[in-house]
Every structure is written in structure tokens, then in C-alpha cells.
Amino acid sequence: MPDYNGSVDYLKKAALRGSRLGLERISELMERLDNPQNRVKTIHVAGTNGKGSFGAMLTSILTEAGYTVGGFSSPALTGITDSFRINCREITKKDFAEVMTEIIPHCEAMEDKPTEFEVLTAAAYLLFFRKGCNISVVECGMGGDTDSTNVLCFPLLSVITNVQKDHTAFLGETIEEIARHKAGIIKCSRPVIYGGTDLTVSDLILREAKKKCSEFYSTDYFRVSDTSSDLSGTEFSFDGMGDFRMQLLGKYQVMNAATVLTAVEVLRGQRINIPDEAVRRGLEKARWHGRFEVVRREPYVIYDGAHNPDGIRSAAESIELYFRGSDIVLLIGVMADKEYGLYTDMLGSRIRKAFTVTPDNPRALASDKLAEVFRAADIDAEPFDDLAKGVCSAYEYAKANGLPLIALGSLYMYGDFMDALNNITE
Structure with a gap:
């Protein structure tokens, strides 16, 4: 059997x-x-x-x-x-x-x-x-x-x-x-x-x-x-x-x-x-999860599995295409072996606030270390070791400020992100 x-x-x-x-x-x-x-x-x-x-x-x-x-x-x-x-x-x-x-x-x-x-x-x-x-x-x-x-x-x-x-x-x-x-x-x-x-x-x-x-x-x-x-x-x-x-x-x-x-x-x-x-x-x-996927609309919540410089650059271009002139709320978690130091240059001008999280993976970069990268670029950033709490806080901030929430980073955290989002009651 x-x-x-x-x-x-x-x-x-x-x-x-x-x-x-x-x-x-x-x-x-x-x-x-x-x-x-x-x-x-x-x-x-x-x-x-x-x-x-x-x-x-x-x-x-x-x-x-x-x-x-x-x-x-x-x-x-x-x-x-x-x-x-x-x-x-x-x-x-x-x-x-x-x-x-x-x-x-x-x-x-x-x-x-x-x-x-x-x-x-x-x-x-x-x-x-x-x-x-x-x-x-x-x-x-x-x-x-x-x-x-x-x-x-x-x-x-x-x-x-x-x-x-x-x-x-x-x-x-x-x-x-x-x-x-x-x-x-x-x-x-x-x-x-x-x-x-x-x-x-x-x-x-x-x-x-x-x-x-x-x-x-x-x-x-x-x-x-x-x-x-x-x-x-x-x-x-x-x-x-x-x-x-x-x-x-x-x-x-x-x-x-x-x-x-x-x-x-x-x-x-x-x-x-x-x-x-x-x-x-x-x-x-054709459908494909995790690639600039709209998972909610009020406010807009979008997940994109961009996790390397080329992917982040493409995500930044897509953000500009769909949300011209609007600030965004960013939730991001990446692996420690990625060139994450480049991300603020590509995304920084649009971010009202960044919420950094630690994906559930042995190779994950600690959320506080990632937050330091954004803060060094004068971007308000708040770290969360608990991904679910980070998602909840980012969503509440986006909703309160009428801004889109863009989640970027490892595809390894997609499932946990969606579970956390689905547990948020309106």
C-alpha cells in the first residue's frame, strides 16, 4: 500500500x-x-x-x-x-x-x-x-x-x-x-x-x-x-x-x-x-504561482519570487509599470548567499517601509542583518524572525496607508507567506 x-x-x-x-x-x-x-x-x-x-x-x-x-x-x-x-x-x-x-x-x-x-x-x-x-x-x-x-x-x-x-x-x-x-x-x-x-x-x-x-x-x-x-x-x-x-x-x-x-x-x-x-x-x-502574482486586491498584495539581482531588477521594473508614482510596502526574505547588498539601489526610491523576514531554510539570511542593509540606505526597515508576524505587520501597515504590499525573495517562503496571509482576517 x-x-x-x-x-x-x-x-x-x-x-x-x-x-x-x-x-x-x-x-x-x-x-x-x-x-x-x-x-x-x-x-x-x-x-x-x-x-x-x-x-x-x-x-x-x-x-x-x-x-x-x-x-x-x-x-x-x-x-x-x-x-x-x-x-x-x-x-x-x-x-x-x-x-x-x-x-x-x-x-x-x-x-x-x-x-x-x-x-x-x-x-x-x-x-x-x-x-x-x-x-x-x-x-x-x-x-x-x-x-x-x-x-x-x-x-x-x-x-x-x-x-x-x-x-x-x-x-x-x-x-x-x-x-x-x-x-x-x-x-x-x-x-x-x-x-x-x-x-x-x-x-x-x-x-x-x-x-x-x-x-x-x-x-x-x-x-x-x-x-x-x-x-x-x-x-x-x-x-x-x-x-x-x-x-x-x-x-x-x-x-x-x-x-x-x-x-x-x-x-x-x-x-x-x-x-x-x-x-x-x-x-x-497559463498560470504560475509566485511570479508577480496578485494574491489580494484590497490592498494589493503581490508575491514575486525574485531572489537574485536580475530578478530583483525585473521586479523593480514591474513595480514601476503597475504602480507608477506610488510608494510601496516591501516584505522581503532572502538566502544568505545572494547579493542582497544590491537590492536597495534597485528598489529603494519606492519603499515607504521594508519588513524583513527570515525564511524557514538553513541558508536563510537573518532578518536583522537584512534590515541593516535597508537602514544603511535610509530606508525604514523592521525585522521579524517570525515570518507570520512579519506578514501580518506588513499587511496591516499597507492597509492602513493605502499602499500595495510587494513580497519579494526566496520561493522557499511562498507557502509560509500564503499561510500567514490567509490567516489574516479582514
Whole structure:
């Protein structure tokens, strides 16, 4: 009998093994499972930012086109099953328990036992095969070449959304070093798309693609026009494909959508049937939590999982787009390994008051240390070690002053943030 709680407990045990990049353990585990990752057509997605939104849009489009589509992303926002989706719907606890019941004995039989993310990766690939998925969209956890999802041999398409500085302790201090890791998902004779605008990175990825005889495509943002956006949604045109509307918010989402539409064109070239109407419906129906997501409207409360300089910069641009001329109330919690000292320059001019919190994660930066950064920039900041109390105080301040509350930082705190917000009674 599949046991969900036992599966969760096993993952907690695996988490104690830490984060260890490399393909040795995942390769052995997948071999034991008869390599299900090579039995479903997969779109493999790497990149510093935008992976989740890209995956949500493309999965929605492929679902509308009539395929059975698996989706794997990390971190989970509300619970373990949130990392796994079939046709845009979170899997059940029963589904998760069944696949884990099959995987755990193989993990335990290994001398060098897999990490938590390696177990989750194996669960995703096995689940998609067991559920009869025609296509899956799988997101790298970190980097590319040594990420456990890279155990794939023949991806339908590889996508690198962009490359920015992040996870430098694991991936290197320079953009070039990080780009080389992400370019490691390129496979021989399989097409690759680069969605970023950095020409140095583009040249590096192009060289890697040529080495592997892989067709290289890049997103042409000059094809985007007639963009308009407010808090009800976003409209834009993409040359050669028509007009589109999305409910996803954030100035950056049009850029993500342009890469998705480029992927649609490449997939059509791979004989994947994607009707025009499926593209339109899929983009309009796409949903993704934690990316400039409006979670309340009186006052506006928005959560954006911006957690690195590029993400914070994009969030600042979105704040300017939707709240021109208005101050904001900021709630923020980040990991200690992020370049948080840069955040005040990007956000400072708009902040009436900052509420800093400590996410429930061993890598989290203490709220008082983060508050000191804002105070040093002459921004009123109040720290809270208790995230729920911080959310409550920030919300009450925003409501009393008629200002929007913008929550930024680690996606690891999304679930706790939403729980705290939902416990606030009007």
C-alpha cells in the first residue's frame, strides 16, 4: 500500500545528504528503473530566471494542443506534489506515493545513496512514463551539465532561458563559467534555444551547439510589439504568429512568452502538431504561482519570487509599470548567499517601509542583518524572525496607508507567506 507520509519522511532523510552535483548517482538510479527518462519526449529547460514561467506557458500550450504533458519544477511552492504536474494540474498524494514506493527500494540498494533532488528527479521521469505522457517539460534544479535532470540522452529540445549570476558557490563567479554549466544540457544533434540577450553568452552557447552539431536558435525580441499591461493581464503581438493575451503579470513575462513562441516554432519543425488556436488558448490559460502574482486586491498584495539581482531588477521594473508614482510596502526574505547588498539601489526610491523576514531554510539570511542593509540606505526597515508576524505587520501597515504590499525573495517562503496571509482576517 503506497504511503505518502512515509515517502515524505524518506525525502527528509535524503535531504540530510545535502546538495551534491554530478550524474553518477542519478545515472545508477535511472538504470535500475530501466531509464524512463529516455522513453518520453522531453523539453529540457535551464536558465537563471524564467524557467518556471516558460515551463508553465509551454505546458499549457501543449495541453491545449491535445497532448498529455508532464511538468517538473523546483522548488515546490506549497508541498512536495506541487513540483509535479500532469496537464497543468498538480499530481495527487496517491500518485506521488505510488512512484516513490517503486523508487525507494532502488535508492536503498545503492551504495552511494541519492540526494533529495536526485530522488525527486527520478520520481518525475518515472511518473511521466507511468502516466503515459506524450511530452514532458523538465526544469533543471541548478546549473545544467551536472544537474540530475541532465541524465536525459535525447531531449526533444533544450532551452536556456537566460544566464545571470546566481549559485556562484557551485557554478562559478563569472557569467561565462555559469553559461558553460548551463550549456551542458545541449545534446548531440538536438536543437537548442537561447532566450537571453547577453552576446557573450550567446556566442558561448552557439559554439557549444556547433561542437555537438545542434541547431541553435535565439529569441528575437524585435518580433514583439504592441505590448500593453495592467493588473488584469498582458497583451502583445509576435510577428508571424499574431496577437496574444496572458493573465500572467510581470514586465518580464512578455520576454518569457517570446521564448515560448520561439520554442513552438522549433517544435513544429520537429513535427509536433501545435495549432494556432492552442497557442492562443494556452498562453491565456497559463498560470504560475509566485511570479508577480496578485494574491489580494484590497490592498494589493503581490508575491514575486525574485531572489537574485536580475530578478530583483525585473521586479523593480514591474513595480514601476503597475504602480507608477506610488510608494510601496516591501516584505522581503532572502538566502544568505545572494547579493542582497544590491537590492536597495534597485528598489529603494519606492519603499515607504521594508519588513524583513527570515525564511524557514538553513541558508536563510537573518532578518536583522537584512534590515541593516535597508537602514544603511535610509530606508525604514523592521525585522521579524517570525515570518507570520512579519506578514501580518506588513499587511496591516499597507492597509492602513493605502499602499500595495510587494513580497519579494526566496520561493522557499511562498507557502509560509500564503499561510500567514490567509490567516489574516479582514
